Amino acid sequence: MSHAFAKDSRACAACVSWGGDRALSEDNTLVRVGRHGAEGECRTASSHDYRKVTKAYHTCAAWSPLPTLKKHGGRIGGPTPTSGGPAGPSVFVAGQSAAASGAGAATAQATPATTAAPGVSxxxxxxxxxxxxxxxxxxxxxxxxxxxxxxxxxxxxxxxxxxxxxxxxxxxxxxxxxxxxxxxxxxxxxxxxxxxxxxxxxxxxxxxxxxxxxxxxxxxxxxxxxxxxxxxxxxxxxxxxxxxxxxxxxxxxxxxxxxxxxxxxxxxxxxxxxxxxxxxx
CATH class of the missing domain: 3.30.450.20 (PAS domain)
Incomplete structure:
Protein backbone atom coordinates (compact mmCIF):
# COMPACT_ATOMS: atom_id res chain seq x y z
CA MET A 1 0.00 0.00 0.00
CA SER A 2 1.48 3.33 -1.01
CA HIS A 3 1.87 6.25 1.34
CA ALA A 4 2.25 9.99 0.79
CA PHE A 5 4.12 12.68 2.75
CA ALA A 6 3.32 16.37 2.65
CA LYS A 7 5.71 19.00 1.28
CA ASP A 8 6.52 20.28 4.80
CA SER A 9 6.42 16.92 6.62
CA ARG A 10 10.17 16.89 7.35
CA ALA A 11 10.17 13.21 6.38
CA CYS A 12 13.20 11.65 4.71
CA ALA A 13 10.96 10.77 1.77
CA ALA A 14 10.56 14.50 1.04
CA CYS A 15 14.23 15.38 1.64
CA VAL A 16 16.42 16.47 -1.23
CA SER A 17 19.18 14.04 -0.21
CA TRP A 18 17.24 10.82 0.38
CA GLY A 19 18.07 7.95 -1.97
CA GLY A 20 14.91 5.84 -1.78
CA ASP A 21 12.35 5.24 -4.54
CA ARG A 22 9.64 7.94 -4.59
CA ALA A 23 7.44 9.94 -6.92
CA LEU A 24 5.78 13.35 -6.80
CA SER A 25 2.04 13.85 -6.96
CA GLU A 26 0.51 15.61 -9.97
CA ASP A 27 0.25 18.93 -8.11
CA ASN A 28 3.85 18.63 -6.80
CA THR A 29 2.82 18.98 -3.14
CA LEU A 30 3.14 15.34 -2.03
CA VAL A 31 5.82 12.67 -2.21
CA ARG A 32 4.59 9.12 -2.70
CA VAL A 33 6.47 5.98 -1.62
CA GLY A 34 5.60 2.31 -1.91
CA ARG A 35 4.90 2.00 1.83
CA HIS A 36 5.19 4.06 5.01
CA GLY A 37 8.39 2.29 6.05
CA ALA A 38 10.15 2.41 2.68
CA GLU A 39 13.93 2.67 2.99
CA GLY A 40 16.66 4.70 1.30
CA GLU A 41 20.19 5.92 1.92
CA CYS A 42 20.72 9.31 3.60
CA ARG A 43 23.02 11.47 1.47
CA THR A 44 23.03 14.59 3.65
CA ALA A 45 26.62 14.99 4.81
CA SER A 46 25.60 17.21 7.73
CA SER A 47 23.15 14.64 9.08
CA HIS A 48 24.00 12.16 11.82
CA ASP A 49 22.46 9.50 9.55
CA TYR A 50 24.81 10.23 6.63
CA ARG A 51 25.30 7.11 4.48
CA LYS A 52 22.90 5.13 6.66
CA VAL A 53 19.66 3.55 5.49
CA THR A 54 16.66 5.43 6.91
CA LYS A 55 12.90 4.90 6.81
CA ALA A 56 10.72 7.14 4.66
CA TYR A 57 9.11 8.62 7.79
CA HIS A 58 12.43 9.28 9.55
CA THR A 59 13.56 12.89 9.98
CA CYS A 60 16.48 14.94 11.28
CA ALA A 61 17.64 18.51 11.88
CA ALA A 62 19.39 18.66 8.49
CA TRP A 63 16.18 18.04 6.50
CA SER A 64 15.70 20.12 3.36
CA PRO A 65 12.78 19.74 0.90
CA LEU A 66 13.05 18.63 -2.70
CA PRO A 67 13.41 21.67 -5.01
CA THR A 68 10.02 21.02 -6.65
CA LEU A 69 8.31 20.81 -3.25
CA LYS A 70 10.04 24.02 -2.20
CA LYS A 71 8.74 25.82 -5.29
CA HIS A 72 5.22 24.74 -4.33
CA GLY A 73 5.39 25.94 -0.74
CA GLY A 74 7.50 23.28 0.96
CA ARG A 75 9.33 24.99 3.79
CA ILE A 76 11.05 24.09 7.01
CA GLY A 77 8.77 25.11 9.87
CA GLY A 78 7.94 24.17 13.43
CA PRO A 79 10.33 22.78 16.08
CA THR A 80 13.36 20.79 15.07
CA PRO A 81 12.71 17.08 15.65
CA THR A 82 14.91 15.38 18.23
CA SER A 83 14.32 11.75 17.34
CA GLY A 84 13.95 9.49 14.37
CA GLY A 85 10.26 8.71 14.91
CA PRO A 86 7.57 9.15 12.31
CA ALA A 87 7.54 12.61 10.81
CA GLY A 88 4.82 15.15 11.54
CA PRO A 89 2.18 16.08 8.97
CA SER A 90 1.69 13.57 6.17
CA VAL A 91 -0.99 13.13 3.56
CA PHE A 92 -3.77 13.52 6.12
CA VAL A 93 -2.85 17.17 6.77
CA ALA A 94 -1.57 17.99 3.32
CA GLY A 95 -3.88 20.99 3.12
CA GLN A 96 -2.10 22.79 5.94
CA SER A 97 -0.10 25.72 4.56
CA ALA A 98 3.65 25.88 5.02
CA ALA A 99 3.28 29.51 6.07
CA ALA A 100 1.00 28.51 8.94
CA SER A 101 3.34 25.77 10.14
CA GLY A 102 6.25 28.17 10.23
CA ALA A 103 4.39 31.24 11.49
CA GLY A 104 5.72 30.80 15.01
CA ALA A 105 9.35 30.38 14.00
CA ALA A 106 11.39 33.33 15.16
CA THR A 107 14.68 34.49 13.73
CA ALA A 108 17.33 34.43 16.43
CA GLN A 109 19.60 37.44 16.42
CA ALA A 110 21.83 38.41 19.33
CA THR A 111 25.38 39.51 19.90
CA PRO A 112 28.16 37.71 17.97
CA ALA A 113 28.99 35.69 21.08
CA THR A 114 25.42 34.47 21.64
CA THR A 115 23.88 34.07 18.19
CA ALA A 116 21.74 30.94 18.27
CA ALA A 117 19.88 28.86 15.72
CA PRO A 118 16.08 28.67 16.17
CA GLY A 119 15.16 26.26 18.96
CA VAL A 120 18.64 26.29 20.55
CA SER A 121 19.01 27.40 24.16
Missing amino acids: AAAVVEAEALPCRADPLDVEQTPQVRVLYTHWLRLKRKRAIPLVREIDTAQIRETVPRVCLMEPTADGDFVYRSCGRALQRRLPQRATTRRVTECHPPQAAERWLADLRACLDSGEPRCLMVRDDPMLPGTRFVELLLPLADEEGGKATRILAYRHVPGG
Missing part, protein backbone atom coordinates in the same frame (compact mmCIF):
# COMPACT_ATOMS: atom_id res chain seq x y z
CA ALA A 122 21.49 29.99 25.37
CA ALA A 123 23.23 27.26 27.37
CA ALA A 124 23.85 25.33 24.14
CA VAL A 125 25.40 28.43 22.60
CA VAL A 126 27.77 28.89 25.54
CA GLU A 127 28.71 25.22 25.37
CA ALA A 128 29.34 25.47 21.62
CA GLU A 129 31.63 28.45 22.09
CA ALA A 130 33.69 26.45 24.57
CA LEU A 131 34.40 23.86 21.88
CA PRO A 132 37.03 24.48 19.19
CA CYS A 133 35.32 25.32 15.90
CA ARG A 134 36.81 23.04 13.27
CA ALA A 135 36.29 21.98 9.68
CA ASP A 136 37.08 18.63 8.08
CA PRO A 137 37.60 18.21 4.31
CA LEU A 138 34.85 16.56 2.25
CA ASP A 139 34.90 15.07 -1.23
CA VAL A 140 32.99 17.74 -3.16
CA GLU A 141 31.98 15.19 -5.79
CA GLN A 142 30.23 13.13 -3.10
CA THR A 143 28.44 16.02 -1.35
CA PRO A 144 24.91 16.49 -2.78
CA GLN A 145 24.21 19.70 -0.82
CA VAL A 146 26.69 21.64 -2.98
CA ARG A 147 26.10 19.93 -6.32
CA VAL A 148 24.11 22.73 -8.02
CA LEU A 149 26.59 25.48 -7.23
CA TYR A 150 29.69 23.36 -7.80
CA THR A 151 28.41 22.15 -11.18
CA HIS A 152 27.75 25.74 -12.26
CA TRP A 153 31.28 26.73 -11.20
CA LEU A 154 32.77 23.78 -13.11
CA ARG A 155 30.96 24.76 -16.32
CA LEU A 156 32.48 28.22 -16.11
CA LYS A 157 35.91 26.83 -15.23
CA ARG A 158 36.11 24.88 -18.48
CA LYS A 159 36.64 28.20 -20.25
CA ARG A 160 39.54 29.33 -18.04
CA ALA A 161 41.61 28.46 -14.98
CA ILE A 162 39.41 30.42 -12.58
CA PRO A 163 35.87 31.62 -13.40
CA LEU A 164 35.14 35.34 -13.34
CA VAL A 165 32.93 37.00 -10.76
CA ARG A 166 30.71 38.52 -13.44
CA GLU A 167 30.04 35.11 -14.99
CA ILE A 168 28.12 33.78 -11.99
CA ASP A 169 24.47 33.57 -13.08
CA THR A 170 22.17 33.58 -10.06
CA ALA A 171 19.25 32.49 -12.25
CA GLN A 172 20.98 29.12 -12.70
CA ILE A 173 21.78 28.69 -9.01
CA ARG A 174 18.57 30.20 -7.62
CA GLU A 175 18.14 27.47 -5.00
CA THR A 176 21.52 28.23 -3.44
CA VAL A 177 21.38 32.05 -3.40
CA PRO A 178 19.91 32.39 0.14
CA ARG A 179 22.93 30.50 1.50
CA VAL A 180 25.62 32.16 -0.61
CA CYS A 181 27.89 35.08 0.23
CA LEU A 182 30.60 36.82 -1.79
CA MET A 183 33.78 37.43 0.20
CA GLU A 184 36.57 39.88 -0.66
CA PRO A 185 39.98 39.90 1.10
CA THR A 186 41.38 42.97 2.85
CA ALA A 187 45.00 44.10 3.06
CA ASP A 188 45.30 43.00 6.69
CA GLY A 189 44.17 39.39 6.11
CA ASP A 190 40.50 39.81 6.97
CA PHE A 191 37.59 39.31 4.54
CA VAL A 192 34.61 41.58 3.85
CA TYR A 193 31.07 40.45 3.02
CA ARG A 194 30.26 41.95 -0.39
CA SER A 195 26.90 40.19 -0.42
CA CYS A 196 25.09 37.84 1.93
CA GLY A 197 22.12 35.54 1.34
CA ARG A 198 19.00 35.73 3.50
CA ALA A 199 19.45 32.36 5.19
CA LEU A 200 22.95 33.33 6.34
CA GLN A 201 21.95 36.84 7.34
CA ARG A 202 19.32 35.44 9.70
CA ARG A 203 22.10 33.68 11.60
CA LEU A 204 24.15 36.84 12.11
CA PRO A 205 23.63 39.57 14.73
CA GLN A 206 23.89 42.48 12.29
CA ARG A 207 23.69 43.24 8.59
CA ALA A 208 26.76 41.52 7.15
CA THR A 209 27.19 43.29 3.79
CA THR A 210 30.28 45.59 3.81
CA ARG A 211 31.31 44.28 7.25
CA ARG A 212 34.37 42.21 8.11
CA VAL A 213 34.29 38.57 9.18
CA THR A 214 35.85 39.55 12.51
CA GLU A 215 32.93 41.93 13.11
CA CYS A 216 30.23 39.36 12.39
CA HIS A 217 31.55 36.20 14.05
CA PRO A 218 32.99 35.25 17.45
CA PRO A 219 36.84 35.26 17.47
CA GLN A 220 37.40 31.51 17.40
CA ALA A 221 34.87 30.89 14.62
CA ALA A 222 36.16 33.88 12.64
CA GLU A 223 39.74 32.60 12.89
CA ARG A 224 38.73 29.18 11.55
CA TRP A 225 36.75 30.61 8.64
CA LEU A 226 39.41 33.15 7.70
CA ALA A 227 42.03 30.39 7.57
CA ASP A 228 39.92 28.38 5.11
CA LEU A 229 39.04 31.46 3.03
CA ARG A 230 42.73 32.36 2.71
CA ALA A 231 43.64 28.78 1.79
CA CYS A 232 41.05 28.79 -1.00
CA LEU A 233 42.20 32.19 -2.26
CA ASP A 234 45.91 31.22 -2.27
CA SER A 235 45.42 27.83 -3.93
CA GLY A 236 42.79 28.90 -6.46
CA GLU A 237 41.04 25.57 -5.83
CA PRO A 238 37.61 24.86 -4.35
CA ARG A 239 37.33 23.65 -0.77
CA CYS A 240 34.44 21.59 0.59
CA LEU A 241 34.26 21.22 4.37
CA MET A 242 32.17 19.80 7.18
CA VAL A 243 32.05 22.51 9.86
CA ARG A 244 31.52 21.53 13.48
CA ASP A 245 30.94 23.51 16.69
CA ASP A 246 30.42 26.86 14.99
CA PRO A 247 28.47 29.24 17.30
CA MET A 248 26.40 30.30 14.28
CA LEU A 249 24.76 26.86 14.50
CA PRO A 250 25.57 25.50 17.98
CA GLY A 251 25.28 21.75 18.27
CA THR A 252 24.79 21.34 14.52
CA ARG A 253 27.12 20.47 11.67
CA PHE A 254 26.87 22.11 8.28
CA VAL A 255 28.52 21.81 4.88
CA GLU A 256 30.60 24.68 3.52
CA LEU A 257 31.81 25.16 -0.07
CA LEU A 258 34.40 27.80 -0.99
CA LEU A 259 34.86 28.63 -4.68
CA PRO A 260 37.61 30.98 -5.97
CA LEU A 261 36.68 33.69 -8.49
CA ALA A 262 38.78 36.17 -10.49
CA ASP A 263 38.10 39.74 -11.61
CA GLU A 264 40.07 39.55 -14.88
CA GLU A 265 40.80 36.99 -17.59
CA GLY A 266 43.82 34.88 -16.65
CA GLY A 267 44.12 36.62 -13.29
CA LYS A 268 44.52 35.12 -9.84
CA ALA A 269 41.66 34.51 -7.48
CA THR A 270 40.50 37.78 -5.92
CA ARG A 271 37.21 36.78 -4.28
CA ILE A 272 35.54 33.74 -2.77
CA LEU A 273 32.00 32.58 -3.39
CA ALA A 274 31.07 30.86 -0.13
CA TYR A 275 28.12 28.52 0.26
CA ARG A 276 27.12 27.45 3.76
CA HIS A 277 24.41 24.77 3.86
CA VAL A 278 22.76 25.86 7.09
CA PRO A 279 19.90 23.56 8.10
CA GLY A 280 16.62 25.42 8.33
CA GLY A 281 17.65 28.05 5.79
Whole structure:
Protein backbone atom coordinates (compact mmCIF):
# COMPACT_ATOMS: atom_id res chain seq x y z
CA MET A 1 0.00 0.00 0.00
CA SER A 2 1.48 3.33 -1.01
CA HIS A 3 1.87 6.25 1.34
CA ALA A 4 2.25 9.99 0.79
CA PHE A 5 4.12 12.68 2.75
CA ALA A 6 3.32 16.37 2.65
CA LYS A 7 5.71 19.00 1.28
CA ASP A 8 6.52 20.28 4.80
CA SER A 9 6.42 16.92 6.62
CA ARG A 10 10.17 16.89 7.35
CA ALA A 11 10.17 13.21 6.38
CA CYS A 12 13.20 11.65 4.71
CA ALA A 13 10.96 10.77 1.77
CA ALA A 14 10.56 14.50 1.04
CA CYS A 15 14.23 15.38 1.64
CA VAL A 16 16.42 16.47 -1.23
CA SER A 17 19.18 14.04 -0.21
CA TRP A 18 17.24 10.82 0.38
CA GLY A 19 18.07 7.95 -1.97
CA GLY A 20 14.91 5.84 -1.78
CA ASP A 21 12.35 5.24 -4.54
CA ARG A 22 9.64 7.94 -4.59
CA ALA A 23 7.44 9.94 -6.92
CA LEU A 24 5.78 13.35 -6.80
CA SER A 25 2.04 13.85 -6.96
CA GLU A 26 0.51 15.61 -9.97
CA ASP A 27 0.25 18.93 -8.11
CA ASN A 28 3.85 18.63 -6.80
CA THR A 29 2.82 18.98 -3.14
CA LEU A 30 3.14 15.34 -2.03
CA VAL A 31 5.82 12.67 -2.21
CA ARG A 32 4.59 9.12 -2.70
CA VAL A 33 6.47 5.98 -1.62
CA GLY A 34 5.60 2.31 -1.91
CA ARG A 35 4.90 2.00 1.83
CA HIS A 36 5.19 4.06 5.01
CA GLY A 37 8.39 2.29 6.05
CA ALA A 38 10.15 2.41 2.68
CA GLU A 39 13.93 2.67 2.99
CA GLY A 40 16.66 4.70 1.30
CA GLU A 41 20.19 5.92 1.92
CA CYS A 42 20.72 9.31 3.60
CA ARG A 43 23.02 11.47 1.47
CA THR A 44 23.03 14.59 3.65
CA ALA A 45 26.62 14.99 4.81
CA SER A 46 25.60 17.21 7.73
CA SER A 47 23.15 14.64 9.08
CA HIS A 48 24.00 12.16 11.82
CA ASP A 49 22.46 9.50 9.55
CA TYR A 50 24.81 10.23 6.63
CA ARG A 51 25.30 7.11 4.48
CA LYS A 52 22.90 5.13 6.66
CA VAL A 53 19.66 3.55 5.49
CA THR A 54 16.66 5.43 6.91
CA LYS A 55 12.90 4.90 6.81
CA ALA A 56 10.72 7.14 4.66
CA TYR A 57 9.11 8.62 7.79
CA HIS A 58 12.43 9.28 9.55
CA THR A 59 13.56 12.89 9.98
CA CYS A 60 16.48 14.94 11.28
CA ALA A 61 17.64 18.51 11.88
CA ALA A 62 19.39 18.66 8.49
CA TRP A 63 16.18 18.04 6.50
CA SER A 64 15.70 20.12 3.36
CA PRO A 65 12.78 19.74 0.90
CA LEU A 66 13.05 18.63 -2.70
CA PRO A 67 13.41 21.67 -5.01
CA THR A 68 10.02 21.02 -6.65
CA LEU A 69 8.31 20.81 -3.25
CA LYS A 70 10.04 24.02 -2.20
CA LYS A 71 8.74 25.82 -5.29
CA HIS A 72 5.22 24.74 -4.33
CA GLY A 73 5.39 25.94 -0.74
CA GLY A 74 7.50 23.28 0.96
CA ARG A 75 9.33 24.99 3.79
CA ILE A 76 11.05 24.09 7.01
CA GLY A 77 8.77 25.11 9.87
CA GLY A 78 7.94 24.17 13.43
CA PRO A 79 10.33 22.78 16.08
CA THR A 80 13.36 20.79 15.07
CA PRO A 81 12.71 17.08 15.65
CA THR A 82 14.91 15.38 18.23
CA SER A 83 14.32 11.75 17.34
CA GLY A 84 13.95 9.49 14.37
CA GLY A 85 10.26 8.71 14.91
CA PRO A 86 7.57 9.15 12.31
CA ALA A 87 7.54 12.61 10.81
CA GLY A 88 4.82 15.15 11.54
CA PRO A 89 2.18 16.08 8.97
CA SER A 90 1.69 13.57 6.17
CA VAL A 91 -0.99 13.13 3.56
CA PHE A 92 -3.77 13.52 6.12
CA VAL A 93 -2.85 17.17 6.77
CA ALA A 94 -1.57 17.99 3.32
CA GLY A 95 -3.88 20.99 3.12
CA GLN A 96 -2.10 22.79 5.94
CA SER A 97 -0.10 25.72 4.56
CA ALA A 98 3.65 25.88 5.02
CA ALA A 99 3.28 29.51 6.07
CA ALA A 100 1.00 28.51 8.94
CA SER A 101 3.34 25.77 10.14
CA GLY A 102 6.25 28.17 10.23
CA ALA A 103 4.39 31.24 11.49
CA GLY A 104 5.72 30.80 15.01
CA ALA A 105 9.35 30.38 14.00
CA ALA A 106 11.39 33.33 15.16
CA THR A 107 14.68 34.49 13.73
CA ALA A 108 17.33 34.43 16.43
CA GLN A 109 19.60 37.44 16.42
CA ALA A 110 21.83 38.41 19.33
CA THR A 111 25.38 39.51 19.90
CA PRO A 112 28.16 37.71 17.97
CA ALA A 113 28.99 35.69 21.08
CA THR A 114 25.42 34.47 21.64
CA THR A 115 23.88 34.07 18.19
CA ALA A 116 21.74 30.94 18.27
CA ALA A 117 19.88 28.86 15.72
CA PRO A 118 16.08 28.67 16.17
CA GLY A 119 15.16 26.26 18.96
CA VAL A 120 18.64 26.29 20.55
CA SER A 121 19.01 27.40 24.16
CA ALA A 122 21.49 29.99 25.37
CA ALA A 123 23.23 27.26 27.37
CA ALA A 124 23.85 25.33 24.14
CA VAL A 125 25.40 28.43 22.60
CA VAL A 126 27.77 28.89 25.54
CA GLU A 127 28.71 25.22 25.37
CA ALA A 128 29.34 25.47 21.62
CA GLU A 129 31.63 28.45 22.09
CA ALA A 130 33.69 26.45 24.57
CA LEU A 131 34.40 23.86 21.88
CA PRO A 132 37.03 24.48 19.19
CA CYS A 133 35.32 25.32 15.90
CA ARG A 134 36.81 23.04 13.27
CA ALA A 135 36.29 21.98 9.68
CA ASP A 136 37.08 18.63 8.08
CA PRO A 137 37.60 18.21 4.31
CA LEU A 138 34.85 16.56 2.25
CA ASP A 139 34.90 15.07 -1.23
CA VAL A 140 32.99 17.74 -3.16
CA GLU A 141 31.98 15.19 -5.79
CA GLN A 142 30.23 13.13 -3.10
CA THR A 143 28.44 16.02 -1.35
CA PRO A 144 24.91 16.49 -2.78
CA GLN A 145 24.21 19.70 -0.82
CA VAL A 146 26.69 21.64 -2.98
CA ARG A 147 26.10 19.93 -6.32
CA VAL A 148 24.11 22.73 -8.02
CA LEU A 149 26.59 25.48 -7.23
CA TYR A 150 29.69 23.36 -7.80
CA THR A 151 28.41 22.15 -11.18
CA HIS A 152 27.75 25.74 -12.26
CA TRP A 153 31.28 26.73 -11.20
CA LEU A 154 32.77 23.78 -13.11
CA ARG A 155 30.96 24.76 -16.32
CA LEU A 156 32.48 28.22 -16.11
CA LYS A 157 35.91 26.83 -15.23
CA ARG A 158 36.11 24.88 -18.48
CA LYS A 159 36.64 28.20 -20.25
CA ARG A 160 39.54 29.33 -18.04
CA ALA A 161 41.61 28.46 -14.98
CA ILE A 162 39.41 30.42 -12.58
CA PRO A 163 35.87 31.62 -13.40
CA LEU A 164 35.14 35.34 -13.34
CA VAL A 165 32.93 37.00 -10.76
CA ARG A 166 30.71 38.52 -13.44
CA GLU A 167 30.04 35.11 -14.99
CA ILE A 168 28.12 33.78 -11.99
CA ASP A 169 24.47 33.57 -13.08
CA THR A 170 22.17 33.58 -10.06
CA ALA A 171 19.25 32.49 -12.25
CA GLN A 172 20.98 29.12 -12.70
CA ILE A 173 21.78 28.69 -9.01
CA ARG A 174 18.57 30.20 -7.62
CA GLU A 175 18.14 27.47 -5.00
CA THR A 176 21.52 28.23 -3.44
CA VAL A 177 21.38 32.05 -3.40
CA PRO A 178 19.91 32.39 0.14
CA ARG A 179 22.93 30.50 1.50
CA VAL A 180 25.62 32.16 -0.61
CA CYS A 181 27.89 35.08 0.23
CA LEU A 182 30.60 36.82 -1.79
CA MET A 183 33.78 37.43 0.20
CA GLU A 184 36.57 39.88 -0.66
CA PRO A 185 39.98 39.90 1.10
CA THR A 186 41.38 42.97 2.85
CA ALA A 187 45.00 44.10 3.06
CA ASP A 188 45.30 43.00 6.69
CA GLY A 189 44.17 39.39 6.11
CA ASP A 190 40.50 39.81 6.97
CA PHE A 191 37.59 39.31 4.54
CA VAL A 192 34.61 41.58 3.85
CA TYR A 193 31.07 40.45 3.02
CA ARG A 194 30.26 41.95 -0.39
CA SER A 195 26.90 40.19 -0.42
CA CYS A 196 25.09 37.84 1.93
CA GLY A 197 22.12 35.54 1.34
CA ARG A 198 19.00 35.73 3.50
CA ALA A 199 19.45 32.36 5.19
CA LEU A 200 22.95 33.33 6.34
CA GLN A 201 21.95 36.84 7.34
CA ARG A 202 19.32 35.44 9.70
CA ARG A 203 22.10 33.68 11.60
CA LEU A 204 24.15 36.84 12.11
CA PRO A 205 23.63 39.57 14.73
CA GLN A 206 23.89 42.48 12.29
CA ARG A 207 23.69 43.24 8.59
CA ALA A 208 26.76 41.52 7.15
CA THR A 209 27.19 43.29 3.79
CA THR A 210 30.28 45.59 3.81
CA ARG A 211 31.31 44.28 7.25
CA ARG A 212 34.37 42.21 8.11
CA VAL A 213 34.29 38.57 9.18
CA THR A 214 35.85 39.55 12.51
CA GLU A 215 32.93 41.93 13.11
CA CYS A 216 30.23 39.36 12.39
CA HIS A 217 31.55 36.20 14.05
CA PRO A 218 32.99 35.25 17.45
CA PRO A 219 36.84 35.26 17.47
CA GLN A 220 37.40 31.51 17.40
CA ALA A 221 34.87 30.89 14.62
CA ALA A 222 36.16 33.88 12.64
CA GLU A 223 39.74 32.60 12.89
CA ARG A 224 38.73 29.18 11.55
CA TRP A 225 36.75 30.61 8.64
CA LEU A 226 39.41 33.15 7.70
CA ALA A 227 42.03 30.39 7.57
CA ASP A 228 39.92 28.38 5.11
CA LEU A 229 39.04 31.46 3.03
CA ARG A 230 42.73 32.36 2.71
CA ALA A 231 43.64 28.78 1.79
CA CYS A 232 41.05 28.79 -1.00
CA LEU A 233 42.20 32.19 -2.26
CA ASP A 234 45.91 31.22 -2.27
CA SER A 235 45.42 27.83 -3.93
CA GLY A 236 42.79 28.90 -6.46
CA GLU A 237 41.04 25.57 -5.83
CA PRO A 238 37.61 24.86 -4.35
CA ARG A 239 37.33 23.65 -0.77
CA CYS A 240 34.44 21.59 0.59
CA LEU A 241 34.26 21.22 4.37
CA MET A 242 32.17 19.80 7.18
CA VAL A 243 32.05 22.51 9.86
CA ARG A 244 31.52 21.53 13.48
CA ASP A 245 30.94 23.51 16.69
CA ASP A 246 30.42 26.86 14.99
CA PRO A 247 28.47 29.24 17.30
CA MET A 248 26.40 30.30 14.28
CA LEU A 249 24.76 26.86 14.50
CA PRO A 250 25.57 25.50 17.98
CA GLY A 251 25.28 21.75 18.27
CA THR A 252 24.79 21.34 14.52
CA ARG A 253 27.12 20.47 11.67
CA PHE A 254 26.87 22.11 8.28
CA VAL A 255 28.52 21.81 4.88
CA GLU A 256 30.60 24.68 3.52
CA LEU A 257 31.81 25.16 -0.07
CA LEU A 258 34.40 27.80 -0.99
CA LEU A 259 34.86 28.63 -4.68
CA PRO A 260 37.61 30.98 -5.97
CA LEU A 261 36.68 33.69 -8.49
CA ALA A 262 38.78 36.17 -10.49
CA ASP A 263 38.10 39.74 -11.61
CA GLU A 264 40.07 39.55 -14.88
CA GLU A 265 40.80 36.99 -17.59
CA GLY A 266 43.82 34.88 -16.65
CA GLY A 267 44.12 36.62 -13.29
CA LYS A 268 44.52 35.12 -9.84
CA ALA A 269 41.66 34.51 -7.48
CA THR A 270 40.50 37.78 -5.92
CA ARG A 271 37.21 36.78 -4.28
CA ILE A 272 35.54 33.74 -2.77
CA LEU A 273 32.00 32.58 -3.39
CA ALA A 274 31.07 30.86 -0.13
CA TYR A 275 28.12 28.52 0.26
CA ARG A 276 27.12 27.45 3.76
CA HIS A 277 24.41 24.77 3.86
CA VAL A 278 22.76 25.86 7.09
CA PRO A 279 19.90 23.56 8.10
CA GLY A 280 16.62 25.42 8.33
CA GLY A 281 17.65 28.05 5.79
